[in-house]
Amino acid sequence: MTPSTLRRRSAALAGAAGVLLATGAGAQAAEAGRDELPLGTIDLDGQETPVLGSFVYHQFHLDTNPEIRGLVHGVQRVEGGTVLYYSVGTPAGSSASAFAGAMAFPDSSHPYDGSHGVDLALVDTQSLAAYRPLYTSSETFTSATADLEASPGELVVGWAVFPELAADVDTVQVTMPWGTAVGDVPVGEGALKPVAQEPAPLLGEGWPEVPTADALAAADAAAVTYSLVRRTGDEEGTSTTEESPEQVAVTLDANVLFASGSADLSGDAQQVLATIAADIADRGTGEVVVTGHTDSDGSDTFNQTLSEQRASSVLNVLQPASGSGVTFTAVGRGEGDPVAGNDTDEGKQANRRVTVVYAVQGES
Structure with missing residues (x-):
């Protein structure tokens, strides 16, 4: 040629x-x-x-x-x-x-x-x-x-x-x-x-x-x-995930997981939490920290208690399904750690959340 x-x-x-x-x-x-x-x-x-x-x-x-x-x-x-x-x-x-x-x-x-x-x-x-x-x-x-x-x-x-x-x-x-x-x-x-x-x-x-x-x-x-960090979310907006080679941080929308002012999990929460528990069981290691957050409506005492109760509710579902290779801690932050301003409805909605953070081992 x-x-x-x-x-x-x-x-x-x-x-x-x-x-x-x-x-x-x-x-x-x-x-x-x-x-x-x-x-x-x-x-x-x-x-x-x-x-x-x-x-x-x-x-x-x-x-x-x-x-x-x-x-x-x-x-x-x-x-x-x-x-x-x-x-x-x-x-x-x-x-x-x-x-x-x-x-x-x-x-x-x-x-x-x-x-x-x-x-x-x-x-x-x-x-x-x-x-x-x-x-x-x-x-x-x-x-x-x-x-x-x-x-x-x-x-x-x-x-x-x-x-x-x-x-x-x-x-x-x-x-x-x-x-x-x-x-x-x-x-x-x-x-x-x-x-x-x-x-x-x-x-x-x-x-x-x-x-x-x-x-x-x-x-x-x-x-x-x-x-790198991978950010994903489900179609319903119930959860967003930020993943690095070392850890996974899941943010759960409390507006979907709970009724207003309640710490009782909704039916929609069960499948989302089952998916998180399966991933923790597969590759989680060390401590899993579940943290509850609220907006600024209501008293400081009420919000602190509600955030602790919501974190405990999520922990109680995750822990039995996550295997024995990790330990769990539930923490409440009340209104003290906002991710948005509490002066708008959208900001308050973003602040009402529960986070689940855990270290991972092996491949992402």
């Missing part, structure tokens, strides 16, 4: 609008109206080229600027790190006369080298961890933007190295510039081959050479590893 044919194949991938390339056993199919590629492998001049996801955004995140398109080809474990391989370019017919790497990335900043494409991340949504590219005082372990050059319709291959992933991580979310996400990318083993002579080859002409384990060993993985 000639270089011009290769580039036409790359253009077909970069400008995939309206074409579905079905891979496996050389099968191909076209389907109008599709802007997506399947997961799989495409044969480019005898090179098995994995396609694990695609992304589209505009230069500098402005709709009036040229469109940037690309593919994710691998998230690979190597000694000392994890390598992301991607390809990027502008589609055929783009308003840009040529593609340059600086079009695809915002200006990088300290501690990274300003001439590299670093607005990238790997996100482990199970363990709630995010990773930025590795670096040292003298080296940034990503493609230099000056190396990423191509004509419209071509895709050029870039790379970035992140910290080593835990052994049980089998998929990650890849975040490209300006938060453009490619989800559920499988994690593979070993650097992609064959290795090209160029630092940023065109797609189908090999893969960039990545740093050695000795070079990566000088980077501080902890400096580019971040804990």
Whole structure:
């Protein structure tokens, strides 16, 4: 296959609008109206080229600027790190006369080298961890933007190295510039081959050479590893959950759990509390703290007593169903710990709540 044919194949991938390339056993199919590629492998001049996801955004995140398109080809474990391989370019017919790497990335900043494409991340949504590219005082372990050059319709291959992933991580979310996400990318083993002579080859002409384990060993993985918080809520608004790798904090709407001025749980509370108890039994550890809160209506004494009673009511349902691996404490805060102003009905409603906080062990 000639270089011009290769580039036409790359253009077909970069400008995939309206074409579905079905891979496996050389099968191909076209389907109008599709802007997506399947997961799989495409044969480019005898090179098995994995396609694990695609992304589209505009230069500098402005709709009036040229469109940037690309593919994710691998998230690979190597000694000392994890390598992301991607390809990027502008589609055929783009308003840009040529593609340059600086079009695809915002200006990088300290501690990274300003001439590299670093607005990238790997996100482990199970363990709630995010990773930025590795670096040292003298080296940034990503493609230099000056190396990423191509004509419209071509895709050029870039790379970035992140910290080593835990052994049980089998998929990650890849975040490209300006938060453009490619989800559920499988994690593979070993650097992609064959290795090209160029630092940023065109797609189908090999893969960039990545740093050695000795070079990566000088980077501080902890400096580019971040804990995340997941926030979720149920459809009825009965509970909201804030989860980090270390703990879970559930906020229960007392307006749903209890009648006004009462500490008797409603029927709607039972299923919500059963779900929380099941999670505590599965992975909770240490102390579970149940805390009641009220608005400012009524006397301080009444509100303090009501908050204690409501916390105890929730504890009495959770504790028998949560197993023996945790201990429980019920606390009442009365009106003393508001999350909103008590001068509006909405603020008072937010303040009437019960929280359940517990540490977790193992995977999130």
